[in-house]
Amino acid sequence: MTAVQLATPDDAEAIAAFAEESFTHTFGHIYDPADLALFLSSWNPPDRVRAQITSDDHDIALVRGDAGAILGYIKMGPLDFDLPEDQPTDNAAELHQLYVAEAAKGTGVAAALMDWGIGWARERAAILYLSVFTENDRAQAFYRRYGFTDVGRNAFRVGNHIDEDRFFRLDL
Secondary structure, three states, rough: OOOOOEEOOHHHHHHHHHHHHHHHHHHHHHOOOOHHHHHHHHHHHHHHHHHHOOOOOEEEEEEOOOOOEEEEEEEEEEOOOOOOOOOOOOOOOEEEEEEHHHHOOOOOHHHHHHHHHHHHHOOOEEEEEEEEEOOHHHHHHHHHOOOOOEEEEEEEOOOOEEEEEEEEEEEO
16 A cells, blocks of 8 residues: 655755756657746745745645655645636535656555545535646546536646636546
8 A cells, every 4th residue: 555644844955956947858848948937936835835834824735655666646736727617616626637657657655645635625525626627637637536527728838828628527
């Protein structure tokens, strides 16, 4: 069984570095280097991660490998994006980020983190939302296996580039 643990403030730098590496590995080829650099400079810096770890409304959980390296993490918190008008926002939470190391994909790390995240959300909300890149078929299939449904378009800015993401919803 894959052990999920809450992040501590001491994990902030490692989580920020892991997030940047994961995002760049998965999506970096899509963007102009200047747009990617602009996005990464403010997206997930260690001080922001640390503030979220110590806040009352966010939680970050992670899975570590045998040597202590982060294999994946999930960030949960309040809803902070503008959903389509037909979507309810009362009593809703958001899965902000779920990243898994390339070598850990298919090993149960993502499932352990998702199970933890859904449990977290069930204690706080009736609806869980997330946003996923339109062309990330693997992630979309993963979320659909958990019962998430596509509920609309989300514009996701990376520097000066606008991607089309999709909002997914799970009624808890």
